[in-house]
Amino acid sequence: MFETVTPPEPDKIIRLMGMFAADPRVDKVDLGVGVYRSPEGKTPVMAAVKAAERAIWERQESKGYVGLRGDPGFIEAMRRLILGDAVPEARVAGAGTPGGTAAVRQVLESVHRLQPGATVWISDPTWPNHPAIIDHLGQKRRSYRYYDAASGSLDREGMLADLAEARRGDLILLHGCCHNPTGVDPALADWRALADLCARTGAIPFVDMAYQGFGDGLEADAAGVRLLAEALPEVFVAASCSKNFGLYRERVGVVLIVTEAKAAAEGVLAGMNRQNFAFPPDHGARVVQDILSDQTLGDAWRAELEGMREVMAGNRRALAQALRGATGSDRFGFLAAHRGMFSLIGASPEQVDILREKHGIYLVGDGRMNVAGLTAAAIPRVAAALAEVLA
Incomplete structure (x- = not known):
């Protein structure tokens, strides 16, 4: 063969x-x-991770399957970490995935199935897995300007001019804090301009996040995605815990969807998980859930992250x-x-x-x-x- x-x-x-x-x-x-x-x-290995793993080892009595969307406690902990109080919990669907790349894949494939004519807009530059997955799925893609090499800063005017051509239902792939390979982040005013653009064009923002806490702190680093979630009816988020929890090999990821149709979105995510990998891995997700749900572990993790x-x-x-x-x-x-x-x-x-x-x-x-x-x-x-x- x-x-x-x-x-x-x-x-x-x-x-x-x-x-x-x-x-x-x-x-x-x-x-x-x-x-x-x-x-x-x-x-x-972060000390908070070791402590959480030790506690899990002591108390865990089963390695049985969790649900197709993963553990609800993990999804809720990640919702609070990323979105905070920007939108009610009732408007956020979620599912665990094997790492951030699988979360990106689940979002892109879901959109491709539900809106096959949509164009995915990606920044120039971006990570190689973005165009690779888009092309594998047979989606249409276009690039938008992002980096001004002469000044080493954001090409704000070029970005907004290119994205003004996006149409209703298109997906605009945006980089969360510290995520673009250039090291350049949009300022909060730029996120506000992007929210206004999406409201005007009907395009849907899709934020890829893996470095919350690496920029200016956990809350400040989430401000952009929270602004989008507050302002728009629909937002996709793919998040990874590889970097800020140091769980690279555990493959801990999550998809969050801000939507008015939470139950339907969760059904789609569960079906996508079933078809692509069935049940998401649980050990790393359980570590993250424990850290984010325990005051002592959470404080230790935040100090290490800082x-x-x-x-x-x-x-x-x-x-x-x-x-x-x-x-x-x-x-x-x-x-x-x-x-x-x-x-x-x-x-x-x-x-x-x-x-x-x-x-x-x-x-x-x-x-x-x-x-x-x-x-x-x-x-x-x-x-x-x-x-x-x-x-």
Whole structure:
């Protein structure tokens, strides 16, 4: 069956992981793969997660199936975390999924089935799984401007001009806090403009979220999606707990739909889960539910999350300062203003290859950098290499 099949091109991030693992250099630096690393270069298990897992192990008496939508307690905990009091619980449908990518897939496939003529609008740039899933489903897609490379900031006018062409029923895929690979977030005024645009055109916003708490704090980071939920009759959210709970391998995700037809939406989500993977995994979801439902665990998690946020912000400031010294200019000053794990540094694919081959510094081919991969020891060397190669 497979003798004449040409394997698909490997995902560029997965390919980069393999290249980094095979590199024998002891001073290599991985700034490509999007995982958080401590100042010691480790991806730790959060103490609150360990405590929650220990309690679950002690009390759990069954590994029987949960419902097709996952545990209702987990869904409710995620609703409170993301949407707060923006809309009543009676207007929010939800379902658990195996990670954020599965949540994205469930939203896109649901919309494709219910509104097959809809166009999905995606930002330029976005993550590779977005166009890959859209194309696999046979959906129509268009790009909208997002990043102004010259200033390292949001191209607000270009974004709103492009999205003004969206039609009723189209899906506008938006990035929650710290989610766009550029490191640039819309300001609250931009979210308000997007809500007004959707109200005017009838397009439906779809927010992909994985980094709540990495930008300016849990509440501030949710302000944009909450504004949309308050202002519009229908909003889709795909959320992941991989990053802010450090549960990468547990695959914890959730779909939330703000709608007046909660029961019908939950029926669609349950049916989609059944067809694609049946029951969503429960262990990681139970960990998240316990942390968000227990005051002591929740406080410990919030403190750890704040510490992670401060590490990344400190890495940004330190790298921007080191680059200022290495280049004699403020060319890379935008790095300190960005939020979360990622930034685009303006490197060409050829320059990315040089950084990897000559200096052992690994970036994705479009020049995206994961600042959480930096350490205090590595920052001077990374700054010197960037100044040399990007000169």
